[in-house]
Amino acid sequence: MEENSFLEIAKKAKAASKKAATLSEKIKNQALLNIAENIKNNKDKIFEANKKDLEEAEPLVKNGELSQSVFNRLKLDENKMRDMIQGIIDISNLEDPIGKVLLKRQLDDGLVLTKISCPIGVLGIIFEARPDVISQISSLAIKSSNAVILKGGKESVNTNKAIMSLIQDALEKTEGFPQDMLTQVFSRDDVKNMLSMDKYIDLIIPRGGNSLVKFIKENTKIPVLGHADGICHIFIDESADFEKAKRVVIDSKTQYPSACNSVETILIHKNFKEADRLLEALVETGITLISNPESWHKEYSDKILSYKFVESLEEAIEHINEYSSGHTESIITENSDNARIFMNAVDSAGVYHNVSTRFADGFRYGFGAEVGISTNKTHARGPVGLEGLTIYKYNIEGNGDIVKDYVEGIKKFHHKDL
């Protein structure tokens, strides 16, 4: 798509976002239920389109251009379809994140300040081969009253088109819904266009591998919500309970090794007496151990685990704050003082005590839906729910009030929270 026509899409999305901001909860939920219904009734169309994508992808897997794991993510089956539809319905049941009163304060008699949650505006979503991302992100955008421009991976283009077409049909049938709120774009140039349009796009959310996220972060001035690396650590303290350490490390490494919240490095206190037994137990479960400084900043996304002995809690904290990607870390200890020090001093989105790093997840946190996991230090950090797609505005209701009266001392603020 040429820049000019992308500009048109971006402008339309911006205009739609202003209408979206005033959508009622009822219309938004009706839109979501219509989408779920339409997808359910026409899932064969999606499976057909998906079959086409899979047929086109197959030779690429054979000649090594596409990995088997991407192929697997591309493939929709009845289970994924059911989860996709249920996901939309679940989002319709969540509390409306828009219009929440976050603060209400009387500044003076008859002068009331209200801080109220509102949508961010236009989201740009760039995702790789998982076609279920379309319905999920579209649903989150609708619920949070944001407009969205979606760019999916080329491998799933037929599936993406089929899903988006069913979404658009459903929205057309939803009275009062601004259809330009959701647009899909397809070309590589559209990614470039999207990243350059900071006048129209307020937030970029990449859903995909490290290299995609890194590329995006390097090439835009628009805020990016997400994470590139997931280099998570577990520190086995001197007083760690052996069984807990073993359980937690094995779960953190093997339960889903390619997840971003899997552990990559364990740090072991030199005085932890059962270190050898622990390492042996890890090897027995099929984990490959590495102890090499070059691996401290590597994310293997596989059953490979780096380990290092440290002199002290402080060395563990320093190592983590140096090499961690700021995602999730855990301490295994029976010493609650050490746990407290670790949890305060480690500067990551999630810092746990005697818990698997794999718990870092919006659903496990009870957010009902997950936008993604952020390692940013501003706006939203850790697993991000609907709240991460909102910001706020300040309203003041008055009666002809002017600042001059307060500057000249004729009136005085009394700041009373209501």
Add this chain to the structure above:
Amino acid sequence: MEENSFLEIAKKAKAASKKAATLSEKIKNQALLNIAENIKNNKDKIFEANKKDLEEAEPLVKNGELSQSVFNRLKLDENKMRDMIQGIIDISNLEDPIGKVLLKRQLDDGLVLTKISCPIGVLGIIFEARPDVISQISSLAIKSSNAVILKGGKESVNTNKAIMSLIQDALEKTEGFPQDMLTQVFSRDDVKNMLSMDKYIDLIIPRGGNSLVKFIKENTKIPVLGHADGICHIFIDESADFEKAKRVVIDSKTQYPSACNSVETILIHKNFKEADRLLEALVETGITLISNPESWHKEYSDKILSYKFVESLEEAIEHINEYSSGHTESIITENSDNARIFMNAVDSAGVYHNVSTRFADGFRYGFGAEVGISTNKTHARGPVGLEGLTIYKYNIEGNGDIVKDYVEGIKKFHHKDL
């Protein structure tokens, strides 16, 4: 300063920020009181340094290289000094923004999630000629446990050095305080260095004119908290009360014309019967009126006001959403439905009803201190208090808990807020 030595400063600030994150409220407040005391006891040193700056600036004002208003901001007097010292004491009296429990949720028996406020890390502050910014920002950074690197304008270099030296002396005397938390840099290259070091600096806060802020936003990947333009609007609705309209517009334009929250454009409903009388009254107070499409996107920062007649409330909203900088807008109306529609549909940080735009200010909102005013759509919007210098982390306390148990259905989350 060469890049290498700036890198050292940035690294030290990052290391100090980790220590800062665990500072007790007591030490932080003690540090602030020590600073206030030390400045009070040595204010003559500051006045002396300031005199030097003024002497160097005087010829620049005469030959037109420096504006009179910059010179005025540069000049410290007893009143400004008293406000500066009181400002530090006021910040010591504010509630600690760090360590607040924002959410506490039992995920399952013995598995508790806590969302807790924490500092962002390292702030980079770039400010122009106002030397009182140093003590203010340093105090805010201390209170919010953030490290800070400050780069002031060259016009106030002597004053800045004198103030920072007194701050550092006071911090040295504060037991347990990591002194590397606060650093000052001086050269133009340091600005470039600062903007490039996204590995070490987490947030840039520019305090200065439009061109400074625009330059910074164009030249960094680090999140920037602030605003460039302040193009604020007032819409005089059909049913506006004449006296309120007059009061509010005059206050919004003339109470402090160079402030970012001053109004730049008024939109008048074509059916507002007293439009002529209103425009006459504005001219009488010395306001110059302009009605020219070229001025819709201009910030005059002077007693110049653009005006435009509109057909409807909707046209007013569209005009504002197109030309506003997203700072602050106000509607003057006796029609509460129209007020509600305006306040919902206008996408700005502040949207008021029958109130002067000049109220957009952290102190007037009752925040106790103001970091600046943001027109961002993520993290912090509008007047930003201490909260804008914080983010949060998630802690989980458990007892060897693993995700496998939940994936396999052996255990179930029950998500109970505590």
